[in-house]
Amino acid sequence: MIDVTEEIISSSLRIATPLALAALGELVTEKSGVLNLGIEGIMYGSAFVGIATAAQTGSLTAGLVAALVSGAIAGLIFAFATVTLGVNQHVAGLGMTLLMISLCNTANRIMFTADGGQVRVDPWKPINFGGPIFSQYWLTYATFLVAVPFVWWLLWKSGLGLKIRAVGENPEAADVAGVGVAKTRYTAIIIGALFMALAGAFITLAFVGTFTVNIVNGRGWVALALVIFGRWTIGRLLVGAALFSLVNAGQLQLRLLPSFADVPFEILLALPFLAVIVGLAISGRNVPYPGSYLKPYKRL
Amino acid sequence: MKARFALRASTPWWRGPLLVGVAALLTILISAIMIRWAGGAPIPAVRYMFISPLQSRFGFTESLLSATPLVFTGAAVAIAFRAGYWNIGAEGQLLAGTIGATWVGLHAEPLPRIVGVPLILLAGMLFGALWALTPALLRTRLGIDEVVTTLLLNPVALLIITGLLNGPWRNSESGFPDSDVIADSTKLWIIWPNTRVHFGLALGVVVIGLCWWFVGKMSGGLKLRAVGLAPNAARIAGLPVERTLLITALVSGGIAGLGGASEIAGVAHQLTTGISNNFGYTGVIVATLASLSFIGALLVALMFGVITVGSFSASRALEIPSQIGQLVQAVLLITVVCALVIQKYRVVWSTKKIEVSK
Numbered sequence: 001m002i003d004v005t006e007e008i009i010s011s012s013l014r015i016a017t018p019l020a021l022a023a024l025g026e027l028v029t030e031k032s033g034v035l036n037l038g039i040e041g042i043m044y045g046s047a048f049v050g051i052a053t054a055a056q057t058g059s060l061t062a063g064l065v066a067a068l069v070s071g072a073i074a075g076l077i078f079a080f081a082t083v084t085l086g087v088n089q090h091v092a093g094l095g096m097t098l099l100m101i102s103l104c105n106t107a108n109r110i111m112f113t114a115d116g117g118q119v120r121v122d123p124w125k126p127i128n129f130g131g132p133i134f135s136q137y138w139l140t141y142a143t144f145l146v147a148v149p150f151v152w153w154l155l156w157k158s159g160l161g162l163k164i165r166a167v168g169e170n171p172e173a174a175d176v177a178g179v180g181v182a183k184t185r186y187t188a189i190i191i192g193a194l195f196m197a198l199a200g201a202f203i204t205l206a207f208v209g210t211f212t213v214n215i216v217n218g219r220g221w222v223a224l225a226l227v228i229f230g231r232w233t234i235g236r237l238l239v240g241a242a243l244f245s246l247v248n249a250g251q252l253q254l255r256l257l258p259s260f261a262d263v264p265f266e267i268l269l270a271l272p273f274l275a276v277i278v279g280l281a282i283s284g285r286n287v288p289y290p291g292s293y294l295k296p297y298k299r300l
Numbered sequence: 301m302k303a304r305f306a307l308r309a310s311t312p313w314w315r316g317p318l319l320v321g322v323a324a325l326l327t328i329l330i331s332a333i334m335i336r337w338a339g340g341a342p343i344p345a346v347r348y349m350f351i352s353p354l355q356s357r358f359g360f361t362e363s364l365l366s367a368t369p370l371v372f373t374g375a376a377v378a379i380a381f382r383a384g385y386w387n388i389g390a391e392g393q394l395l396a397g398t399i400g401a402t403w404v405g406l407h408a409e410p411l412p413r414i415v416g417v418p419l420i421l422l423a424g425m426l427f428g429a430l431w432a433l434t435p436a437l438l439r440t441r442l443g444i445d446e447v448v449t450t451l452l453l454n455p456v457a458l459l460i461i462t463g464l465l466n467g468p469w470r471n472s473e474s475g476f477p478d479s480d481v482i483a484d485s486t487k488l489w490i491i492w493p494n495t496r497v498h499f500g501l502a503l504g505v506v507v508i509g510l511c512w513w514f515v516g517k518m519s520g521g522l523k524l525r526a527v528g529l530a531p532n533a534a535r536i537a538g539l540p541v542e543r544t545l546l547i548t549a550l551v552s553g554g555i556a557g558l559g560g561a562s563e564i565a566g567v568a569h570q571l572t573t574g575i576s577n578n579f580g581y582t583g584v585i586v587a588t589l590a591s592l593s594f595i596g597a598l599l600v601a602l603m604f605g606v607i608t609v610g611s612f613s614a615s616r617a618l619e620i621p622s623q624i625g626q627l628v629q630a631v632l633l634i635t636v637v638c639a640l641v642i643q644k645y646r647v648v649w650s651t652k653k654i655e656v657s658k
Contacts, residue, residue, distance in 0.1 A: 037388075037447070081634065084305065085641045090386055090447065091588050095633045098581055102627040109621035110338045218455040225448045266463030270456045277434070277449055284444040298307075 025195030037093025040220030071197025367605025372559025373583025389450025391580025397560025400427030405482025428557015
């Protein structure tokens with residue numbers, strides 16, 4: 001029983017890594033008043049760019065860097081559309097997602113699958129500090145030990161974080177106080193996109209070591225839900241990520257039990273998504289949206 | 301020098317079409333680059349994609365066929381967005397519609413066609429509306445953002461289909477994960493002889509017409525638009541905002557589900573995991589490019605039908621990936637949406653820094 005528990009906790013941490021990273025990215029973005037529905041696409045794009053570069057250069061690090069660059073570029077385009085032009089954020093974000101997915105599927109076809117093959121790399125190996133729980137990918141350690149405290153510090157302790165929150169709550173007041181609204185939002189969106197790119201790169205470079213169509217599989221949408229579930233705080237966001245990952249890891253274990261052999265595994269796969277919706281139903285009422293959520297800012 | 305966008309006092313009539321034209325050219329340019337990369341010749345490929353489907357009867361009718369599901373999802377998204385209900389779950393609602401339709405199709409053997417066809421369409425519509433019900437209730441009763449919940453239900457619908465096809469609905473002859481072929485009595489009529497164009501297209505046009513008439517001409521439609529434009533004002537004016545949103549969401553889901561039934565009963569005749577080629581998400585592009593106008597959505601859907609068929613024929617003839625069709629649609633969305641905003645602004649180059657009072 002201990003083994004199963006340890007196994008569940010261990011795989012929960014693995015499952016939670018891309019979710020936590022992406023949700024942190026979305027959190028930074030939304031704190032500036034911008035909803036980035038491009039999250040699923042940015043993860044998809046960096047998952048592909050990461051593994052494609054790693055396969056071409058033979059270096060996982062180069063893949064990671066390229067994935068981050070792709071995330072930054074996608075973030076920049078999204079920021080131009082939503083901040084500079086003030087395009088509807090739902091439309092721009094979803095457009096970004098569809099663009100990245102179709103772009104990567106096309107590129108994947110051209111580069112790797114045209115002759116029936118598949119891109120493959122030797123993924124990162126878990127680093128073992130003893131026991132299954134402490135045998136994790138370096139990016140998992142980095143996520144919980146570095147990224148989480150960093151985002152907390154960035155948003156709530158740093159000067160930039162104060163600007164981001166000010167711009168997200170009341171852009172007019174921030175503008176009067178001399179804070180560049182557009183500049184701050186660009187910064188927040190790009191930092192956010194970098195975290196989303198880390199999440200995407202983790203999926204291909206650590207998790208699976210290959211790329212298949214639909215590899216992100218709604219993780220971006222789950223991360224989006226986690227931000228609302230977390231009421232834009234890091235602590236609650238992590239609780240949400242932990243709950244989701246436990247349900248997910250639990251269903252993976254359930255599938256191995258003989259008494260669940262007759263339950264179609266697709267039903268179990270759907271459970272985590274339904275759990276998120278239930279979580280939102282319980283915890284998503286009267287949530288404190290950032291004051292300028294979805295509203296473009298123009299000084300006129 | 302610093303560039304800044306300033307709102308135009310008046311927009312000359314030609315700027316809109318001009319910028320949309322520029323956006324279209326930019327899209328063609330980007331697709332040409334991708335085609336070149338894939339090792340194809342760009343100019344013939346562009347001709348294959350955008351023009352050749354219109355030059356043959358086969359290409360034209362296949363384009364109509366490809367446009368059919370997009371007519372439904374485009375209408376579904378447009379009516380929801382008009383009410384300010386951000387339903388991004390048309391994908392899942394369409395898939396739910398295919399489940400309902402297949403269920404009827406597999407059990408309707410003894411019925412006459414005049415009963416079977418309405419039944420399969422009704423089932424699709426009901427299942428689509430049912431799939432939209434949970435997010436709609438969460439939004440209207442508890443105030444939970446529908447964007448996230450509708451999005452999250454899309455992969456769930458696909459998982460249920462996969463589960464059904466690997467389990468109870470596995471093909472009884474081949475053993476493959478496709479359902480059996482539905483009963484003849486539930487297959488839709490072919491409305492253009494010797495082609496695959498089916499009754500679903502006519503139905504889609506009727507749905508578009510009804511949406512246009514209801515939203516544009518009826519008092520209920522006026523309420524819907526008021527709720528979409530200014531929910532707080534509508535609430536103060538005594539309009540039943542929540543009820544309007546709930547009903548619109550269900551209608552939107554029902555239309556998407558009807559599109560799913562039309563695919564099953566009209567052309568596929570069986571359920572497969574690939575039944576929806578991103579129809580729901582593409583519906584968002586269709587509705588947005590049409591500026592949420594229903595007639596516009598019909599035209600954009602037809603255009604996308606041409607691009608879909610064109611990208612497949614370009615793919616066959618020039619050995620470039622057929623995925624390029626979806627890429628073109630996504631690029632077109634982003635460039636056109638940006639162009640529509642840009643036309644309202646002019647660029648001001650200022651050398652002076654704007655003073656901010658301390």
